[in-house]
Amino acid sequence: xxxxxxxxxxxxxxxxxxxxxxxxxxxxxxxxxxxxxxxxxxxxxxxxxxxxxxxxxxxxxxxxxxxxxxxxxxxxxxxxxxxxxxxxxxxxxxxxxxxxxxxxxxxxxxxxxxxxxxxxxxxxxxxxxxxxxxxxxxxxxxxxxxxxxxxxxxxxxxxxxxxxxxxxxxxxxxxxxxxxxxxxxxxxxxxxxxxxxxxxxxxxxxxxxxxxx
Amino acid sequence: xxxxxxxxxxxxxxxxxxxxxxxxxxxxxxxxxxxxxxxxxxxxxxxxxxxxxxxxxxxxxxxxxxxxxxxxxxxxxxxxxxxxxxxxxxxxxxxxxxxxxxxxxxxxxxxxxxxxxxxxxxxxxxxxxxxxxxxxxxxxxxxxxxxxxxxxxxxxxxxxxxxxxxxxxxxxxxxxxxxxxxxxxxxxxxxxxxxxxxxxxxxxxxxxxxxxx
Numbered sequence: 109x110x111x112x113x114x115x116x117x118x119x120x121x122x123x124x125x126x127x128x129x130x131x132x133x134x135x136x137x138x139x140x141x142x143x144x145x146x147x148x149x150x151x152x153x154x155x156x157x158x159x160x161x162x163x164x165x166x167x168x169x170x171x172x173x174x175x176x177x178x179x180x181x182x183x184x185x186x187x188x189x190x191x192x193x194x195x196x197x198x199x200x201x202x203x204x205x206x207x208x209x210x211x212x213x214x215x216x217x218x219x220x221x222x223x224x225x226x227x228x229x230x231x232x233x234x235x236x237x238x239x240x241x242x243x244x245x246x247x248x249x250x251x252x253x254x255x256x257x258x259x260x261x262x263x264x265x266x267x268x269x270x271x272x273x274x275x276x277x278x279x280x281x282x283x284x285x286x287x288x289x290x291x292x293x294x295x296x297x298x299x300x301x302x303x304x305x306x307x308x309x310x311x312x313x314x315x316x317x318x319x320x321x
Numbered sequence: 322x323x324x325x326x327x328x329x330x331x332x333x334x335x336x337x338x339x340x341x342x343x344x345x346x347x348x349x350x351x352x353x354x355x356x357x358x359x360x361x362x363x364x365x366x367x368x369x370x371x372x373x374x375x376x377x378x379x380x381x382x383x384x385x386x387x388x389x390x391x392x393x394x395x396x397x398x399x400x401x402x403x404x405x406x407x408x409x410x411x412x413x414x415x416x417x418x419x420x421x422x423x424x425x426x427x428x429x430x431x432x433x434x435x436x437x438x439x440x441x442x443x444x445x446x447x448x449x450x451x452x453x454x455x456x457x458x459x460x461x462x463x464x465x466x467x468x469x470x471x472x473x474x475x476x477x478x479x480x481x482x483x484x485x486x487x488x489x490x491x492x493x494x495x496x497x498x499x500x501x502x503x504x505x506x507x508x509x510x511x512x513x514x515x516x517x518x519x520x521x522x523x524x525x526x527x528x529x530x531x532x533x534x
Contacts, residue, residue, distance in 0.1 A: 120522060120525050120526075121522055123521070123522075123525065124515070124517065124518035124519075124521035124522060125515070125518060127521065128515065128517075128518070186525060186528070187521045187522075187524055187525045187528075188524040188525055188527060188528035189521065189524060193524050193527070201419070202415045202416070202418040202419035202422060203415070203416070203419035205415040206414070206415035206416035206419055207516075209415060210516070210517070212500060212517055213517060213520060216517060216520075216521065218520060218524075256527060257520075257523065257524075257527070280527045280530070280531070281523045281524070281526065281527045282523075283519070283520060283523050287425060294530075295530055295534065296530075297523055297526035297527045297529075297530055298523075298526075299519050299520070299522055299523040299526070301516070301519055302337070302338070302341065303420075303423070303514070304337065304341075304423070304425055304426060304429060305337035305338060305341070306337075306496070306512050306514055307426060307429075307431060307470075307496060307512070308336070308337035308340065308400045308402065308429065309333060309334055309336075309337055309400075309512055310470065310494045310495075310496050310510055310511075310512040311400050311401040311402060311406050311431075311470075311494070312333050312336065312399060312400045312401055313333075313494065313510035313511075313512070314401060314406070314469060314470070314493045314494045314510045315399070315400075315401035316510075317493070317507075317508055317509075317510055318493070321508065
């Protein structure tokens, strides 16, 4: 496997967006793109793009642009999308069901292996082709199936407890939607999703536009 | 109303997180905090915090720290949370239902005014205390009720069309969950939510931890 220079956390946060755009370009049969074109499409400066993409190898060539397919493949590798990450969802309320139904996750190599809930009315039901299990089976399932990612779609009062159980069972990453920042040791990757942050940002943008008018 | 210096887009993106922490501090009865303490809690450097918060006024005092309540209030104003923003959700699938059920949004001053769907089986049902209307009524409702924010929880093939209808009816901001970046004129605020970006970032973090081990 190719060795990469260390990529900063800020650049990592931008890579999924590059990946999405490159996927779109590929689907339109576009094989080559200049940093200028990419910059127009993505509303980022061309020099920012060159800087970002040079971080992990010189894909671009002066006057030639980027090879879309190979850049897409390389970024996919850096994002760990080539190996296939196994995933379980804990909590099958509306949000858990919505996440279970996202076909775009499986397209990107995330394999939904299990669903868990504590609610007797939900346990045993089939959602997106997967049967909901009793949360009591959580640790055994994670260990036996070598699960990479646990998705927390549960109320915040239960979040840290379930996270601890996943961590003790050897989970590698936690995707947390529980409206509460949880703690995890350094060897467990963690992404806290705060939808309200995005809504507040939108509200702030509205206020700025109104002031300008 | 107090005048603020222009705040950069990057700082704006961090303000919701400050706001969340300050809300938490207030709920624990904490009235004062130093930038150092805030920095430990938020995993940001103290100088970053001072820089961010100085952008829109000098709240902190050397050796005294920040007054939690007034900082909370001022950031809330910048985020436009004091006036109350009216909101409608278009699309009452699992995700739309999940968003309609988030009590934390109403706590932050976002008022759910309407729900819209095209599905006859959903129209007329009550979700989170609001009756689902036929999407055909969308433009009239937005105009008559002076709606601020339209939440798109619909499939991507319908997203730009519904966005255009909202825009023509005078919507001020669009919160887009439709897995597709939509276009809006400069006088309409736009936030595209890409949940898969967060999942890919998590996957990338897992890969980096594995390489270190």
